[in-house]
Amino acid sequence: MKTVEQYLESLRKLKPTVYMFGEKLEDPVSNPRILAGINATGATYELADNQKYRELFSAISPLTGDRINRFTLTPQCIEDLVKRVKINRLLGSYVGTCHQRCTGLDCLCTLSIVTYDIDRKYETHYYDRFKEFLKYMQVNDLAGNASVTDVKGDRSLSPHEQDDKDMYLRVVDRSKKGIIVRGAKVHQTGSLSAHEVIVLPTRALQKGDEDYALAFAVPSDTKGLIHVVGRNSLDTREIEGVDCGNIRYSKYCPTIIFDEVFVPWERVFMCGEVEFAAEMVSRFSAFHRQSHGGCKSGKIDAMTGAALLMMDYNGTAKATHHKEKIIEMIHTAETIYGCSLAASYEGRREPSGTFFIDPVLANASKIHEGKQMSEMVRLLIDVSGGFVADLPSERDFDSPRIGSLLKKYMKGAVGVPVENRIKMLRLVEKMAMESADTVSDIHGGGSPAAHRLTLFRESDTEYKKQCAKRLAGIE
């Protein structure tokens, strides 16, 4: 397993093509904004290397017999599924944002089930290829990035009906050695924190969409791959070097353009089997929605802690209405966590040997996240007070002219250093107003409508009807 330092070192060796604010970034790892994101992923290496958490964060690989980071392990038993949730909750509270390494794992989990199922039907050899790739990820302790969400063009049209056929990633050429692909994937959380970009289809496909039925992996600095780091709400803070709020970690989500990228056949895990696109999507979605159940409950832990401290710092620790808000926050965290955990405990073995979670319970968790995280933000702001919107800059506090005046007036509860209050307010701003997190609360793992439809589709409505008929006396 890699240490954090080795992880950073390994990223520095990559040479991805990166644009931000209209300019090319030659050394993304040294960019403070990108680095804050990389550090969040770094926590997955750090904790696995920490004596206290090593047992929880690592496992023995069934492929190599060596100890590996759980973020490269496809679950082999219920216990593995349960630990997925527990390490994600711990990480969520530890980084206070998205650690960005779950998406790659969720792709690996998905491929470990579906490549096997495709092979069973078509006598293809995707599963063996995938196992080689997985072994490579495990041995080198690599981070993966889930390239799932296509740009989609006109959403009322299917891939092959689009005016521009590239609106979903597709094969544009094939050769003996491999395939050439074109398209773009968006909301690529942590794509520069990852060594490998793992591509899955973003939706169910049908006849006519064969060129879009694609799964593969390429290094994140492959030729033709362009990472465009877009804007988020607090995106200049790390670059300015002040007012970050979360002094350690942040998140960014590039758009990745696949501008004629070559993929060798040994890295292709699906190519043309349209009817399996739906399974890829539903497996990935279920895994990823459940990952959120862990990390977002962890993030709420950190938010709740911040709210409790703001009560201490403002002198409102005894306000019963604030206590009710804290209870709401705890309740939401435990709900998201409880359903996610239950999804693991109620998991089952798939033909390939990988364990799969209960999709109904996983989606039940995600629906709460999509609805309630904005409520968490609201409660956090309510408890913290108006400075979430307009706290003066650290530069003002450091100003020889007005710094001492500001510190005089920002003083809160007796006995609390004014600096702590200022720092905590800044953290609250980050946790409440960071758009990269806010949007993932809602759209991560598919839109809320998708979560709801999945819940319905996976439920046994016939059984429910039978119950009602019997009680009503209808034969």
Next chain:
Amino acid sequence: MKTVEQYLESLRKLKPTVYMFGEKLEDPVSNPRILAGINATGATYELADNQKYRELFSAISPLTGDRINRFTLTPQCIEDLVKRVKINRLLGSYVGTCHQRCTGLDCLCTLSIVTYDIDRKYETHYYDRFKEFLKYMQVNDLAGNASVTDVKGDRSLSPHEQDDKDMYLRVVDRSKKGIIVRGAKVHQTGSLSAHEVIVLPTRALQKGDEDYALAFAVPSDTKGLIHVVGRNSLDTREIEGVDCGNIRYSKYCPTIIFDEVFVPWERVFMCGEVEFAAEMVSRFSAFHRQSHGGCKSGKIDAMTGAALLMMDYNGTAKATHHKEKIIEMIHTAETIYGCSLAASYEGRREPSGTFFIDPVLANASKIHEGKQMSEMVRLLIDVSGGFVADLPSERDFDSPRIGSLLKKYMKGAVGVPVENRIKMLRLVEKMAMESADTVSDIHGGGSPAAHRLTLFRESDTEYKKQCAKRLAGIE
């Protein structure tokens, strides 16, 4: 284990003192209203006797080595905790109301932990007495009733501060053979469906409340015990013999007056150890709130089935807004169930060997129930339509003068027999408007405020604060 028939037979042998509507009921088992409640408990016997569910509903007693009904088993492992939830969900969907046997089990679970803890402190012998009682319950496959909720008098006063000292059940006399108790317990769900009445204190107690620190069990037809069956919203239907809605089951919740009841020492499981009252209450509450997580998600299953059938019967099966409501219902059921299930999986062994659930997750489940069951009712009514309030009586449908006219006009979707639509509407009325259920959704296992406070108290708020401090850079 008893069959349903043996169960009914065993109840008929009891001679409890029962009042209803101002009159004494000499043979309560034959009263159709009481019988509908007894039948719901009967389902716990029926399913344990059913080949398909026998495995799930029964277990081997660690006390006798014999196969026993799970409703007399104190949990010996995580699996036992998990099955608590699963059998409750199944029963909830099977009876469409409360089956009334979980409360007794939750008392047994509680006593199996706390009597041991008291003995450890005081070298008393409650645990041995309790084990004898437990064995008796198991061997005879008896149902217990949880006598927990006192009348409470003025709620701003503690037990010993009340004007009338009997507002909480208390010892009024002691002798070599046993104790005499006086007081009243309310909301005694299924007290006439039970063989034994198991008494626990209803709140934490303090010095001065020694006479109230009581736990014991007496047969439900003990001398001095008076069951007063109060009114609920649909309480005349079974008695009239029409318009029951749920043609099989119902619920009733007497007030039980302990008018100087003698309890022999071998049935006394706590007497005077005030500081253990809080533990009794918190254990029982946690277990019972979790039981609700099972049965209420099962009840929602039946409600969802009814809603889906109403869509079929009304011709609205394709209305997307109704489908959204169905999804809400499923989501609530799975949330309550998921948190409850996670509470079991995350349980732990107590010193006595009994397993205890995670109280945070159990309370997280109950808070949803208390808030969302009324929303389930609302959605069910919304989907079903206005006849939930004013469907003509079966007697009208049978009337030679207007019956055929009514059947003509009550016809719904093409191909659906009008009788089915009428029956299902009647079931919906029962599931939506039965006050015995509605109130238990809110107050069962303590009031919503109690659920919230427990959640807060049992959470690790210090850890949450530490997370926030580290991220904000506060030492």
Next chain:
Amino acid sequence: MKTVEQYLESLRKLKPTVYMFGEKLEDPVSNPRILAGINATGATYELADNQKYRELFSAISPLTGDRINRFTLTPQCIEDLVKRVKINRLLGSYVGTCHQRCTGLDCLCTLSIVTYDIDRKYETHYYDRFKEFLKYMQVNDLAGNASVTDVKGDRSLSPHEQDDKDMYLRVVDRSKKGIIVRGAKVHQTGSLSAHEVIVLPTRALQKGDEDYALAFAVPSDTKGLIHVVGRNSLDTREIEGVDCGNIRYSKYCPTIIFDEVFVPWERVFMCGEVEFAAEMVSRFSAFHRQSHGGCKSGKIDAMTGAALLMMDYNGTAKATHHKEKIIEMIHTAETIYGCSLAASYEGRREPSGTFFIDPVLANASKIHEGKQMSEMVRLLIDVSGGFVADLPSERDFDSPRIGSLLKKYMKGAVGVPVENRIKMLRLVEKMAMESADTVSDIHGGGSPAAHRLTLFRESDTEYKKQCAKRLAGIE
């Protein structure tokens, strides 16, 4: 204007055909269940006759110049629209349930607009006929019943597509003197408290549905009209003569079958003009949804009062979490009321001279009612406690054997007579569990989905888009 006594006298003179529980009721006014409903309507006569409220409840008829009850007045100015809301709120708090006289008024308001509009297009003479009818209602101070909701058969089919053509009320014969109609109208709140049954179509109609495009009025005891009083949740209480909770008022909602009913032409207000059915429905719905905004906020006033008294009586008056629930109740009442009131103040004059309310604000109010009334019930039960489900009967309290014991144990806060606590708990049961009210909260004035669609349809979405375009810099 009539006094209450004159009103009751006038009802006794009618000879409607009524069935209940399978039997014919020869004297419905003397049936305690029906009478409790009639008394609620009686309050509209009582308050208009009360010196304190006379000014508010009455107005000068523009047709006759005489003072009339506002429940027969079509609004002639904004002030009239505003008073609609205020008298409904007052009545809602005064009767604690539905007073049942608004529906007839809402029909009169609708007809006073639409008959004029039809005449303008077709040179028909509906408006004159209607004015005669209105004058008759005013002069005799009569109550009307809104016969709007058809049974509808298969809801996926339009009226003329139904297997049985009578699933929507229709003309089956025409003569020089009038028309013969057949069909059934359901959820006919207070049909036996009304002198006249006023029929409007229940939905928009299209070509082919001409026979269904009908509006007319007939006396409630017209030959061929059959009132079938269905069941509601607490429907036996008045008949038993105990445990009514609301000791004065109740509600019932018959199904009315039109078994070949003759309507003379002078009472026909629309016949065949299909394209005006939509306007009839939308006008009536808007008026009626707004009426709810008044009476339901008034009902919440009574519920809030009951909750506050339960706090006093239980000894929980200082519980801050209960106070928060009271605030929720007040907030909901004021929201429903505020939007309804604004709908009046923002009303406008229609061509006939009648004033019409703002439909967007009226529907905004109703959507809150449909969603929040069940929450009001939940909060009321939460504050009141478990006895809402199982309070012993008055007959038990009167029992020589157990009455005094029950009274001893039902005692609440110091200084509060036990009788008051018992009475208030019984009232809470009535306000929380009366299905005739509960279902009207949701389906009154059309289903929640209808309220939402109306809101959307009546809103200026184009303006909203223009705002966004300008701010984004899109030409």
Next chain:
Amino acid sequence: MKTVEQYLESLRKLKPTVYMFGEKLEDPVSNPRILAGINATGATYELADNQKYRELFSAISPLTGDRINRFTLTPQCIEDLVKRVKINRLLGSYVGTCHQRCTGLDCLCTLSIVTYDIDRKYETHYYDRFKEFLKYMQVNDLAGNASVTDVKGDRSLSPHEQDDKDMYLRVVDRSKKGIIVRGAKVHQTGSLSAHEVIVLPTRALQKGDEDYALAFAVPSDTKGLIHVVGRNSLDTREIEGVDCGNIRYSKYCPTIIFDEVFVPWERVFMCGEVEFAAEMVSRFSAFHRQSHGGCKSGKIDAMTGAALLMMDYNGTAKATHHKEKIIEMIHTAETIYGCSLAASYEGRREPSGTFFIDPVLANASKIHEGKQMSEMVRLLIDVSGGFVADLPSERDFDSPRIGSLLKKYMKGAVGVPVENRIKMLRLVEKMAMESADTVSDIHGGGSPAAHRLTLFRESDTEYKKQCAKRLAGIE
């Protein structure tokens, strides 16, 4: 009345002391971030000068007989109260954020009532002074800034109990000419868009707090006044000159330090009359909470327009689940607006002749805002999609290397220019993630807990109890 140009010119003549990001701003009006805020206030001048809106936005001054901007008018009748809401809604939709001029008006309205009341008790002359000031504001068409919220120090202590006595603004010296004050006011929305800073106390005061019972006005560039413009979430966009989203307007909220500021007696409107602090606060709060009811419903109009356009641009215009979200947005806007409007219509004349709104309905509106605006943001993001978090910068779209690739892949629905989709997504980011708005939704006009307590305090709970008693039969 001033034109926008004259307004900007007048601001340029002021020389306020301003700090931002640790540096002194010599020419704040030319700073693009500040200017975007000033422009929002400018809209209040622009629309009053626009033929179409002139009638709505202006009125005749009762003091001068001249036509004045309604933002300098204290309401003289119900119609004036109603127009407050209507111009605020229009402005909210026009600027898509806060226009920042209502707070000053709300101070004027408050002072026009309370100075009169103080004079009546103490025979002081505040009201005359205030009228002079008001005339000055009207004649010169000036904008005012509400300096209400003190820093508050330890919130569990009253002003005079604080360690540092300056935690609430106070008099530190008095002379014949005037007073010297010290302290700081926070969240000073648009303090640099205003000509005058109007100070009111922030809370009820008691004996011992005399020095804090202060109301006065000073020019915003008075000596000793320091405006510190703190950070908000998107605060660098205008400065960078790209990616603003809202291309016209924004909001900023400085902290203002009163570092020994002199106020001449003719500008002092309260000084020492502690018992009137509560009235100042409650009047101002009621007015300001109601102002929000107008502008926030207008902002939702713009948000709803953006959501509808995103549906058009993404190709999801037919998704019924999105339409439901639009309906939620409309419903919230109309609820906030309806209650606010009703508060005006139900207003009453105060002794000074100024009209005051109904505080119950005003607070009912604000409670919805505080709870629902975050839900509006959530729905807007849900409808718009993931690009709200990570849309590439305009600089990327303009890049010769990747600009055309990005435009290719950002194309949405057929027929929609890609530029429009990009612009609208950027506007959505602004409306969803601007912390200056988000926090005002919650804390503007006092915290949510304050809104709730006011609602309770102002309601007639005794009447509600009487209703319930009568219905229950309790004398």
